[in-house]
Amino acid sequence: GAVVSQHPSWVICKSGTSVKIECRSLDFQATTMFWYRQFPKQSLMLMATSNEGSKATYEQGVEKDKFLINHASLTLSTLTVTSAHPEDSSFYICSAWDSSNYGYTFGSGTRLTVV
Amino acid sequence: AQKVTQAQTEISVVEKEDVTLDCVYETRDTTYYLFWYKQPPSGELVFLIRRNSFDEQNEISGRYSWNFQKSTSSFNFTITASQVVDSAVYFCALSATLSGNTGKLIFGQGTTLQVKP
Numbered sequence: 001g002a003v004v005s006q007h008p009s010w011v012i013c014k015s016g017t018s019v020k021i022e023c024r025s026l027d028f029q030a031t032t033m034f035w036y037r038q039f040p041k042q043s044l045m046l047m048a049t050s051n052e053g054s055k056a057t058y059e060q061g062v063e064k065d066k067f068l069i070n071h072a073s074l075t076l077s078t079l080t081v082t083s084a085h086p087e088d089s090s091f092y093i094c095s096a097w098d099s100s101n102y103g104y105t106f107g108s109g110t111r112l113t114v115v
Numbered sequence: 116a117q118k119v120t121q122a123q124t125e126i127s128v129v130e131k132e133d134v135t136l137d138c139v140y141e142t143r144d145t146t147y148y149l150f151w152y153k154q155p156p157s158g159e160l161v162f163l164i165r166r167n168s169f170d171e172q173n174e175i176s177g178r179y180s181w182n183f184q185k186s187t188s189s190f191n192f193t194i195t196a197s198q199v200v201d202s203a204v205y206f207c208a209l210s211a212t213l214s215g216n217t218g219k220l221i222f223g224q225g226t227t228l229q230v231k232p
Contacts, residue, residue, distance in 0.1 A: 034220065043206065044160075044222045091158055095220065104150075104210075104220055106160040 002028050002098040006107025013084055013114055021079045021110045023094035029074035030096035034104075035067075038091040050077050084114040117142045119209050119223035127229045128197055136192045136226045138207030144168075147211040149183065149190045150220070154204040163205075166190065197230045204228070 003026040013019050023033060031052050036044040048064075050056040050071035058064045066088075068080040077096075081088055093109040118141040128134045140149065151163040164174060166183050174181045178195045194201055204225045210218040 041227075043224045046219055046221070049219060093158070093160070102148075103162065103165060106162075109158045111158070 002026075002096075002101065002103070002105040004030070004094060004096050004105045004107040006094055006110060008110055009108060010111040011113070013112070015085055015114055016083055018080055018082045019084055019112060021081075021092055021094075021112075023077050023079075023096070023107045025075045025096045025098075025105070028096075028098045028100055028105075030077070030098070031074060032097045033071060033077040034095040034097075035069060035077075035079050036093045036095065038093065038109075040091075044093065047079075081112065084112070086114045088112065089114045117144075117147075117209050117211060117219075117221050119207050119221055121205075121207055121223035121226050123226045124224070125227045125229070127231065129231050130199055131196050132230075133193060133195050134197050134228065134230075136194075136205050136207075136228065138190045138192065138223060140188050140190065140207070140209045142209060142211055144211035147209060147218075150208040150210070151181065151190075151192050152206045152208060154206060154225070156203075160206075163192075194228075197228075199230050199232055202228055202230045 005024045007022050033050045035047045038044045047062045048056045048058045050069045052071050052074050056069035071077040091111050094107040095104045120139045147168045149166045153161040171183050180193045182191045204227050206225045207223040208220050210220045
């Protein structure tokens with residue numbers, strides 16, 4: 001079945017630095033990818049929708065200059081958390097739409113801790 | 116606007132009990148899809164079921180069953196004879212316009228299920 005590989009699984013970074021999270025669709029082409037953030041004991045909140053070759057569409061309240069999304073190819077989307085702060089510590093998870101089976105495939109998530 | 120409501124924040128049952136997780140949705144779209152996902156402590160989302168708005172047939176998969184009722188905008192999930200391994204957070208989700216450029220998947224708040232031995 002469709003697989004989305006997300007790396008890293010976890011990362012600890014210092015406040016003020018930037019962190020890049022990658023999501024790759026391994027056996028299908030993902031025209032559209034979604035990025036979610038999940039705080040402890042909360043639901044998944046959609047941050048942005050990225051379409052290959054175009055600018056991402058951010059949800060209301062999400063700072064596009066802080067959360068940079070790049071979807072340069074049909075198999076790779078990246079989320080860069082710039083100038084990370086402790087309040088950015090969260091679980092980030094990506095999802096890709098697989099048109100071949102009409103389903104969303106999720107990455108395994110990245111646990112970001114900013115110290 | 117689309118919205119998914121899971122009113123039950125936490126449910127605790129004893130093993131072998133049946134348990135139903137409620138899900139109520141709102142959408143103005145006539146074509147939409149409903150999903151259930153399981154999220155164990157590891158964090159990964161495990162796909163359980165997808166149902167489109169034109170198919171109101173109930174579905175059973177082993178100990179799992181789903182009841183979709185458009186009249187009440189509900190898509191409830193029942194686990195029969197629950198087991199400790201069923202302990203997890205369960206999310207109901209809604210997506211509209213699954214054609215063309217695809218729709219956003221909107222999640223409910225989640226229900227934490229604890230099955231005690």
